[in-house]
Amino acid sequence: MLDKKNFPVLRNNPRLIYLDSASTTLKPDLVIAAEVEFLTKNGANPHTDAFENALLASEMIESTRKTIANFIGVENVQEIVFTTGATMSINQIAHGLKHLIQPGDEILVTDLEHAANLLPWIVLAKETEAIIKTLSLDPQTMGIDLLNLKRSITHKTKIVTFAHATNTIGYLNDVGLISQEIKQINPNVIICVDAAQSIGHTEVKIDQWAIDFLVFSAHKIYGPFGIGVLWGKMEWLKQMPPLIYGGGMSSYIAEDYSEYQLTAVPHKFEAGTPNLSAIQGFQKAIQWVSEIGMNKIQTYEQELKAYAVDQINKLNLTEKITFYNLNNHAPILTFNVNGWNAQDVANYLDVKHNIAVRTGEHCARLTGKMFAKNSLRASFGIYTTKSDIDLLLNALTKEDEFLDVFFT
Known part of the structure; x- marks a missing residue:
């Protein structure tokens, strides 16, 4: 091609x-050139308007956030959170939902999940005394079996997490249909989709799916290493605690250190210096794929x-x-x-x-x-x-x- x-x-x-x-x-070449361009022509840390390059760095981050939101069908740009990749994104989601999980709650996964979309949920289940259950797969396609799915969703189901496309055989699950079926049975179920394997090969349209979270990594769509996306509905992101704390994500710290306040979403999840050159390369990759x-x-x-x-x-x-x-x-x-x-x-x-x-x-x-x-x-x-x-x-x-x- x-x-x-x-x-x-x-x-x-x-x-x-x-x-x-x-x-x-x-x-x-153009993705690598975009990374090099930031390192050689800007090189500044964002989060200040004290000088031009720092301001431009901040603008580049927000511009990339908008590019990604448009690409995956997200209306609210502030729902796009930058992470180090899909693995960190899922860990952040599992950590952030911990306060909602009670003993006996059920978390549904499949046997074909990548470790990144399995281990964080196992840890969450152990910490909260929740139960991990497995969704049966269609023996012909190795995709999620819809009939079994309907039987598996109960009032105890709290989270369903699955890959849009599996990394072993690549079967493309029908996220729209699956999410619709789940929400019809139990509208309170939180649905998390791992789009790491699908993002570079097929359209991802969150505005057409009844899901709550979606994650992917830039390096799966011709972009740089070390940068990824967590998309979540704002109602969840607002109540989720960050996985990592540090600079750029607090709006107030008491003089006696007894209390603090976090900045708004998405910045409360983006502590520390961003991977700026990778973010610029990420934007170029998305723009390039969109043009093709x-x-x-x-x-x-x-x-x-x-x-x-x-x-x-x-x-x-x-x-x-x-x-x-x-x-x-x-x-x-x-x-x-x-x-x-x-x-x-x-x-x-x-x-x-x-x-x-x-x-x-x-x-x-x-x-x-x-x-x-x-x-x-x-x-x-x-x-x-x-x-x-x-x-x-x-x-x-x-x-x-x-x-x-x-x-x-």
């Missing part, structure tokens, strides 16, 4: 076949997946490789080569063919309930080509070479 030369990592490593975009997307068009990106990646499935069938690869998600449009192939250790296959692909794929549990340890504990995952981005897919699949046909890497 886009020339690989627009991405410095690929330009500087022309033989690299990068198929790990579900882990992190590569950054285009998310529908265009999604269509291209679905075409790549369809091509991959077609080639897999032509090569009869399903006879010796177990694929777990050929029946969805997600730009992910998760698989195991029958009889081979996943890490050995990944090492072979890397050393022999310069193909980068991810192996292991993919930070979703409970996926072992449904398929192999350790698997390989090849995931696509807007720089992925059909040629990349051909190289991967052809390499997987050369089973007699898998162990060569260990003896040469």
Whole structure:
């Protein structure tokens, strides 16, 4: 879709076949340039109007906040909170809701959740004596089973948290339908959506969903590392205590230190010096993706997946490789080569063919309930080509070479 030369990592490593975009997307020149521009042309700390560059830094933060709000369908810009990423965002939500959870309350998750959307809730449950319950998945799609969902929501259900798209197989849950079903049964349920895996591949429209929180990271949408978003309804954000305290988030501290007051949302959640260059790069990434068009990106990646499935069938690869998600449009192939250790296959692909794929549990340890504990995952981005897919699949046909890497 886009020339690989627009991405410095690929330009500087022309033989690299990068198929790990579900882990992190590569950054285009213009995003890196935006980061460098802040560091070389501004470089100031915000939160003061004492001099021009500091004022410009503050304006850049708020401008980026507005860009993100528009991108994900949020009307109230102040509901956009900057964090270090999706992981911190979910931890902030779980911490902030602790005062609402009573012993016996139920928190619903799925077995395919990333550790970032599982461990914070486990900790919350332990601290409050709440109960973690698992939502059943459709055995065909591995998405949330709507019939079971309806049976699972009760008067005890306090929180339902799930991924818009899972990082293991990429199935896209219908957030609009799921959230509507939940709220019809129990309108008091708090719904949290992890959009880390979907944000760079499909439209996220909060104004069309009946949810309460959504999180994602910039590096999943061609943006910088170390910056992310927590969106929450203002009614929740106002009553949530911050996870981190420090400069820039208090409006009053008593002289005897006996009391304090926090600033308004979102700044009460943004203690300390912001990751300014990353925020500027984040804005550029969102603007760039918007210019390309998310529908265009999604269509291209679905075409790549369809091509991959077609080639897999032509090569009869399903006879010796177990694929777990050929029946969805997600730009992910998760698989195991029958009889081979996943890490050995990944090492072979890397050393022999310069193909980068991810192996292991993919930070979703409970996926072992449904398929192999350790698997390989090849995931696509807007720089992925059909040629990349051909190289991967052809390499997987050369089973007699898998162990060569260990003896040469």
